[in-house]
Amino acid sequence: MEESFYKIIFDLDPGCDDAMAMLMAFYEPKFQIKMISTVFGNVGLEQATKNACFLVEKFAQVDYPVYYGADHALNTPPQNAMEVHGKTGLGSKIVAKNVHKRPANYKNYGAIEAMRDYLNREPNEIVIVSVGPATNVANLLLTYPEVKDKIKRIVLMVGSMDGKGSITPYSSFNAYCDPDAVDIVIKSGVPITLTTKEIGTTAYFEQDQRERFARCGRAGQFVYDLCEGYKDKILKDGQYAVHDTCALLALLKTNIFTRQKVDMVINTTFDKKRGQTKFTPNENSHITLVTGVDKKKVFKRMEETLSRS
Numbered sequence: 001m002e003e004s005f006y007k008i009i010f011d012l013d014p015g016c017d018d019a020m021a022m023l024m025a026f027y028e029p030k031f032q033i034k035m036i037s038t039v040f041g042n043v044g045l046e047q048a049t050k051n052a053c054f055l056v057e058k059f060a061q062v063d064y065p066v067y068y069g070a071d072h073a074l075n076t077p078p079q080n081a082m083e084v085h086g087k088t089g090l091g092s093k094i095v096a097k098n099v100h101k102r103p104a105n106y107k108n109y110g111a112i113e114a115m116r117d118y119l120n121r122e123p124n125e126i127v128i129v130s131v132g133p134a135t136n137v138a139n140l141l142l143t144y145p146e147v148k149d150k151i152k153r154i155v156l157m158v159g160s161m162d163g164k165g166s167i168t169p170y171s172s173f174n175a176y177c178d179p180d181a182v183d184i185v186i187k188s189g190v191p192i193t194l195t196t197k198e199i200g201t202t203a204y205f206e207q208d209q210r211e212r213f214a215r216c217g218r219a220g221q222f223v224y225d226l227c228e229g230y231k232d233k234i235l236k237d238g239q240y241a242v243h244d245t246c247a248l249l250a251l252l253k254t255n256i257f258t259r260q261k262v263d264m265v266i267n268t269t270f271d272k273k274r275g276q277t278k279f280t281p282n283e284n285s286h287i288t289l290v291t292g293v294d295k296k297k298v299f300k301r302m303e304e305t306l307s308r309s
C-alpha cells in the first residue's frame with residue numbers, strides 16, 4: 001500500500017542532478033525532509049554544503065537543518081566530478097553566493113550524530129535517501145550500529161547494471177568514490193532500493209523538455225538554468241541526466257519504474273574494476289533494483305511538482 005508520505009534523511013553531494021532532486025523533495029508533498037547531510041562527491045564537501053544551504057535558503061518552505069558529513073571516502077582520498085557539474089557544482093550559470101544559512105554542526109556533532117538522533121526519535125519511520133557516495137551511511141552503520149534496525153529503508157543511486165562505468169570503464173561515479181562504503185551498506189541487511197547509472201541516463205531530457213521545465217514556476221526556471229554547463233559523461237551535449245530525482249522517486253510506489261529483487265556485489269579491490277557492480281536476481285533479497293524507467297512519466301511528475309513553486 002502506498003504511504004501517505006515518507007520521512008526522509010536526504011544525503012547528497014550537490015551537484016546539478018542533486019539540486020533537481022532537492023527541489024523535487026521540497027515541493028512534493030509525499031516527502032517530509034527531516035534533515036539534509038552533505039558528502040564529498042560531485043564537488044568537495046565545503047562546496048557541496050554551501051550549495052545545499054543555498055538551495056534550502058532559496059527554495060525550501062522549511063528551514064531544514066544541513067549537516068556536514070564526510071570529506072573523503074573510508075579508505076581513499078576524495079574524487080570529484082567538476083567536469084560534469086561545473087566548478088561550483090551547479091553548472092556554469094548558477095553560483096551559490098550570498099548564502100546566509102549555516103550548517104547545523106557543532107562540536108563532535110555532524111551528519112552521522114544527527115542521523116542517529118533522528119532515527120532514535122522515530123524508529124522504523126525514516127528512509128535514508130543517499131544519492132552521493134555512500135560514505136556517510138557507512139560511517140553511521142560503523143559508528144552507531146545500534147540504529148541499523150531503526151532505518152526503515154535506504155535508497156541508493158549507485159553502480160550500473162551492465163557492469164560498465166562512467167568515471168572508469170567499469171565503475172559509475174558514486175560507486176567509484178567509495179565502493180567500501182557501498183559494500184558495508186548493502187551487507188547491512190537494511191531494505192534497500194537502488195537505481196543505477198542506466199536509469200538516470202535513460203531518463204535524460206533535451207532542450208524541448210528543458211523549456212517546458214522553465215515554465216514550471218521559479219523552481220522549474222532554476223532547473224532550466226542548472227542545465228547550463230551540466231554534461232553527463234556518457235550523454236551527448238544538450239542531453240541532461242536525471243539520476244538523483246529518479247532515485248528519490250523510486251521510493252514512491254509508482255508505475256514510473258520497473259523493479260526486481262536482486263543480490264548485489266561491488267568490487268572493492270584496488271584493481272582496474274574497482275567499483276564495478278553485479279546484480280543477480282533473487283526474489284528473497286533485501287535489495288530492490290530499479291530495472292527500467294518511463295522517462296515521460298518522470299518528466300510529467302517533475303513538471304507537476306516544480307509547478308508548485
Ligand SMILES: [Ca+2]
Pocket residue numbers: 012013014015017018041042131132244
Ligand atoms: Ca549525487
